[in-house]
Amino acid sequence: METATEEKEYKFSSENTEWIIAARAIVNGIFTNTDSVKGLVKRRGRFSPLGNNVTLLHIAVFLGNDSAADFLISAGSDLSAVTENGKSVQILAEERHKIAPVQIPAHSLSVGINKALFCEEGKDAAVIFKCAICLLIVRDPVVFPCEAEHIFCAACIDLVTRCPFDRQPRNNQALKPLSGIGLRAYNNLILKCENGCDEWRGTILTMKQHTISCKKSILKCRNEGCDSHWFREDFPTHRRFCAFQRVACRFCRKLLTLGALTEHITDDCPHTKIQCKEGGDKCAPFKRREEEEHMSICPYHDVLCPWAEYGCDHHCPRHLLKKHQAEATEKHLELVKEKTSRLV
Numbered sequence: 001m002e003t004a005t006e007e008k009e010y011k012f013s014s015e016n017t018e019w020i021i022a023a024r025a026i027v028n029g030i031f032t033n034t035d036s037v038k039g040l041v042k043r044r045g046r047f048s049p050l051g052n053n054v055t056l057l058h059i060a061v062f063l064g065n066d067s068a069a070d071f072l073i074s075a076g077s078d079l080s081a082v083t084e085n086g087k088s089v090q091i092l093a094e095e096r097h098k099i100a101p102v103q104i105p106a107h108s109l110s111v112g113i114n115k116a117l118f119c120e121e122g123k124d125a126a127v128i129f130k131c132a133i134c135l136l137i138v139r140d141p142v143v144f145p146c147e148a149e150h151i152f153c154a155a156c157i158d159l160v161t162r163c164p165f166d167r168q169p170r171n172n173q174a175l176k177p178l179s180g181i182g183l184r185a186y187n188n189l190i191l192k193c194e195n196g197c198d199e200w201r202g203t204i205l206t207m208k209q210h211t212i213s214c215k216k217s218i219l220k221c222r223n224e225g226c227d228s229h230w231f232r233e234d235f236p237t238h239r240r241f242c243a244f245q246r247v248a249c250r251f252c253r254k255l256l257t258l259g260a261l262t263e264h265i266t267d268d269c270p271h272t273k274i275q276c277k278e279g280g281d282k283c284a285p286f287k288r289r290e291e292e293e294h295m296s297i298c299p300y301h302d303v304l305c306p307w308a309e310y311g312c313d314h315h316c317p318r319h320l321l322k323k324h325q326a327e328a329t330e331k332h333l334e335l336v337k338e339k340t341s342r343l344v
Contacts, residue, residue: 019056026060026068055081061092061241070240074250079243079259090241099234102218111155112136117191119201126189131156132164141186145173151182225257278302278317310335 057077060068073079082088087095094100112134118126131138133156140154146168154175162169178186187205194207195216202210211217215233223244230238239245243259251271256264265272270289275281279300286294295301299319305312306325312335314324325332 022056023059026056026065027063054083055089057081057089058083058087058092061089062096064096066240073240073258073261077262079241079262090243093237093241097234097237099230099237101228101238102231103229111153112139113191113194113204117194119190119192122190125185126191129186129189133157133159137189138186141178141183142175143178144168144175145170151178223257276300307332307335310339 055077057069057072058081060072079089112131113136115123115126115137118137126137129138129141129151131153132150133152138151138153141151142154142157143149143151144157144163146163146166148166150163150165157175187203189204190202191204191207193200193210193214193216195214197214197216200210200214215231217232218229219232219235221228221230221238221242223242226242226244228238243257245258246255247258247261248255249261249264249269251265251269254264270287272288273285274288274291275285276283276294276298279298282300283298300317302315303318303321305314305321310332312328312332314328316324
C-alpha cells in the first residue's frame with residue numbers, strides 16, 4: 001500500500017503537472033516558448049509522468065507541430081529518446097509524413113537517357129541520338145573529332161580514345177558540343193520525367209530546369225556521417241531531425257551534431273544551469289562552470305570539522321557545522337589538550 005501511495009504522489013507532483021500542461025498545449029496547438037518549459041525539458045526531457053518514456057518532442061512530432069518540435073530541439077530535448085514500443089523521434093517524423101530514405105534508382109547511375117522515357121511519336125527520332133558506348137539516348141551530346149562526326153554522351157566519351165564506329169583516334173583534339181540542326185532536333189525531343197513524377201512532360205531542353213524543382217528528384221543529405229538519400233519533397237523533414245546536422249549549443253555556442261546536443265547540454269556544457277548534487281532544490285541553480293565555487297560556500301556540502309587536525313572525525317553539511325562545534329566544544333578541547341601533551 002505504501003508503494004501505491006508513493007506512486008500516486010509522484011504522478012501528481014507539480015513538475016508532472018507542468019509536463020501535462022505543456023503536452024496539452026502541444027496537442028491544442030497553443031504551445032508557447034517559456035522559460036518554465038525550457039526548465040521542464042532539461043529536468044524531464046526524456047520521461048513522461050506516465051512512465052512510457054514519451055517525451056514532449058515525441059508528442060510534437062507525432063502531431064506534426066513543427067514550431068513546437070523546433071523549439072523543443074533547441075531547448076535540448078533528447079533526440080535519441082525511444083518510446084516503449086521502440087520509436088525514436090526520427091522514426092515518428094518519417095511515419096507522420098509517410099517518408100523514407102530512397103535507394104538510388106538505376107537511371108541515376110546511367111550516363112544516357114532511357115529510350116522508354118520518350119513519347120511514342122518521338123521514340124524513332126530519339127534512336128538517331130543513341131550513344132554507342134552506353135547504348136542509351138545521349139545526354140549532353142558531343143561530337144567526336146572523326147570524319148563522320150559521331151555523337152556520344154559527354155561523360156561516355158571520356159572513357160575512350162578512339163571512335164567506337166570507325167576506330168579513328170582522338171589525337172588530343174577538342175570535343176565539340178552538338179550544334180546547328182542536330183542540336184535543335186535533339187532539344188525538341190519530348191519525354192517524361194526521369195524521376196517518375198506525373199506532373200511534367202516536356203522537351204530535353206526544359207528537362208534540366210524541371211529537375212531542379214522536381215519533387216521526385218533525389219537529394220543526398222550533405223551532413224557529414226549521414227549517407228541517406230531523399231526525395232526533394234521529403235528532404236525538409238529529414239533535415240529537421242537529421243542527427244548528423246551541425247548545430248550550435250544555445251548556451252555556449254559550441255558546434256556539434258544534433259544527435260550529440262542533448263548529452264552535451266546534460267553532461268558537458270559549462271554554461272548549462274544545474275542543480276547542486278548535495279542541496280538539490282534547496283540551492284538555487286548555477287552554471288556548471290561555477291560548481292566548484294558553489295561547493296565552496298554551499299550550506300549543504302558535506303565538510304569535515306575544522307578540528308579534524310586534532311583528531312575530530314565528524315563531518316556534516318556546512319550549515320550544521322556551527323551546531324556541531326557548539327555541542328562538541330569540550331570534546332575539541334580534550335583533543336587539543338591530548339595532542340599538545342604528546343608534544344611536550
